[in-house]
């Protein structure tokens with residue numbers, strides 16, 4: 001397999017879709033909504049990846065479906081897999097086992113047909129304890145990246161960070177590990193700035209300056225809503241651009257699905273059609289967005305539509 005940096009130079013790379021929401025729909029991931037209000041930014045909002053050890057066959061099957069849909073990268077399901085987040089969900093002692101198992105499962109299905117990326121996301125400490133917690137974040141993120149590297153991931157996807165400051169911490173940890181990293185911020189409640197007040201262009205510059213091999217956005221918005229912010233990033237930097245939108249309809253007042261009343265138990269009512277992902281694939285190709293995939297709400301059918309859109313644009 002070619003490296004991610006080589007692939008990004010050659011053509012548009014097709015990633016995969018959202019694992020946690022899809023596996024929650026299949027009954028294998030806990031949304032936490034039965035116990036607490038999810039999506040306020042304060043609750044633990046479970047959505048943790050213990051499925052890797054508790055129901056590995058379900059995870060294997062979803063990897064297989066994304067691969068069949070055309071994904072050239074499979075993300076190990078290590079999202080929300082820091083010891084910090086896992087501890088709050090009751091799985092702290094299994095941190096190493098979950099991260100290692102998730103990588104091994106993705107590798108088993110990818111074989112030599114796809115690259116395996118380790119997914120690293122925010123710890124939720126900044127929402128919970130403020131910016132003073134960044135040193136703690138650093139320890140947790142560094143630990144997870146070490147586990148992912150030991151398990152043999154090809155590269156990292158740093159995703160769904162709300163604070164640019166925590167993303168910088170993660171990029172520093174990635175750089176220390178020697179693994180290439182794609183870095184994507186998530187914007188809420190609006191696409192105009194991230195939670196610690198930086199515009200998409202500023203985020204792109206900082207992530208690029210910190211050595212990300214591609215920069216962009218993921219989650220929270222559907223493709224149409226995300227495109228303007230990704231364009232702003234593209235105009236600000238010279239590195240490849242990545243976009244992994246969600247498949248849920250947002251509103252002019254609130255550009256994020258996790259603050260819609262439908263999150264998390266009525267998401268079907270705001271699901272966008274896979275057609276929007278086909279159109280997104282065509283546009284991405286035309287506009288030079290070089291890494292595309294989907295986030296929450298993107299089942300394999302959406303990735304297949306995205307693949308069709310990319311192919312149609314050639």
Ligand SMILES: [Zn+2]
Pocket residue numbers: 018218219220246295296
């Ligand atoms: Zn998402």
